[in-house]
Amino acid sequence: MKAAGKSGVSGFAPAAMPYLLLAVLIVLPFFGPGPNTVRLLFVTFVWVTVSIAWNILGGFGGQVSFGFAVFYGLGAYTAALAVNSGLHTVLALLLAAGVAALASLAIGLPTFRLRGPYFAIATIGVSEAVRVVMTNVSMTGGASGYRILETRPFHQLDHFYIALGLAVLAVAASAGIRRSSFGLALIAIRENEDAASDLGVNAFRAKLLAHACAAALTGAAGGVYAQYAAFIHPQGVFAFSIGVAILLMPIIGGVGTIWGPVIGGVVYGLIHEELVASFPQLHLLIYGSLLILIVLFEPAGLFGLLDRWFRVLAGARRIRAANP
């Protein structure tokens, strides 16, 4: 992107745009949107966070995981248990992130010995095994789920701002990693793991670290969701479809970029909420078709598509300017 100078999306979207968007979102509740709108935005922030988290490992590092529902679910359960034992919201979220990161190490240590598709398939196995176990653990109510006891009055806007804060943190983390030498190491691993190792990148450690960062964000997002929903169950938060959704969002939005996963999360959040009530299966049908189209025709996702359109527009404008 940088090498292209001021063309593509970056040519049209000024650098201040993200801050402008953030400002709008912060003041939005003062203009009295309905609880449904706030809810929609809240859910979208949660999706955006996990989408960005997946992108740290899958987009920068090229390690496709189907198993992020493990972290989302563990985060949700940890936060729920922590809140019920009287912990402060923020502490509960930190704990959720920590537990998810620890789980990511336990999963990553054996599975990162596998490359590419084998890692991807192993994560399916891990995710399903964890779901089966969580369905049978009696401490958390097993299959019938777990409820957060509500000792305080419910303020929707508190949840809104917590989710917004987490999403902002995720964008910042993603941008920070992308610029750091750690991000470069991940990209080198994605392009060619052997070559990266030859250049002195400790591929195993970099992948573990990326996995842990991604898991911590995903776990926190699960915790945010659990505190809002106040009721969670294994078939919900540990569902394979959650892991699938977390993988689809960044791929549809634009894998390996900073804003692609955000676009993917927003698009998924909005479409999901609109469609899931009336046509529970239709949204996955749409996403499956989108995935096929993106794999075949536009590997850079919606972000890549936008980027290309803007480039064409810019090109047309340049031609017009040159031939008045």
Added chain:
Amino acid sequence: MSAADLLNLLIAALLLAGVYAAMSVGMTIIYGVMKIVNLAHAGFLMLGAYFVYELYTHLGIDPLLGVLFAFPVFFFLGMAVHRILVRRIPTSDQPTLTSLLLLFGLWLVLQNLGYVVWGNSDRAILTPRTLDVLQVGRISFPTVRLVVFGAALVALASLEFVLHKTWFGRAVRALMQNNDAGRIVGVNVDRTARVAFGVGIAFAGAAGGLLAMLYSFSPDFGGPFLLRAFVIIVLGGLESFAGVAIGSLILALVETFSILVLPANYQPAIAFSLLVVALVVLPRGVAGLWNKRHDCA
């Protein structure tokens, strides 16, 4: 536990292994020839189940005959999928994430088309055979399992015949061993891959029909079986047909005998855990255990 119980469990495991082998062999062919991990296998298993179900409920065609019909139908379906989708992605001698994601997308589409067409209630194929039991002394054989086992064996034997006695079979085996060398000696890679993909999908559809005679199913049907199929081909070393038999037997034995030590609730986790263990510890399958020394030399 008495000897008869033990024998009953052993027979149950063996009968299960037959179906597992029929279910996994399609995945091995596709992996072997194209190095594609066919996640859409689950979708075709599900379609096969509904195909046999529809033939049985609407036309009164015996499920076994339905499985036979499934072969040509899914063969052409598979060739069409190869022509429309799979051909467009770059080939490689290593499995690529692109192909994994493409076929995963196809699985999502098939599964959710299934929900649109058939809804999400469970279906089952009940024939007069379903609850019959053949009793030999103190050992019992559920008839439907025997029938399914027999059908699976016939399917596997015909595949074995095709692979070893026909030009297409030799081409398939050549491509599995070495894609470039196969090309050099004049194998039409694109055509062989298309037919092999068709055969793989044909086996998926037929195996789906066989499984539908044993279990109830919904559009979500294929998922757990996909993972089992993957455990089996990993245990078998990914590209060997004998390996599929060994892998099926191992998984069936572990699943069947785990009832003795694990609560039934946890049983679904066995295949998933075995998958991870097999991938991490035995990347070249069970055969890799005694081939390893040979490879080092």
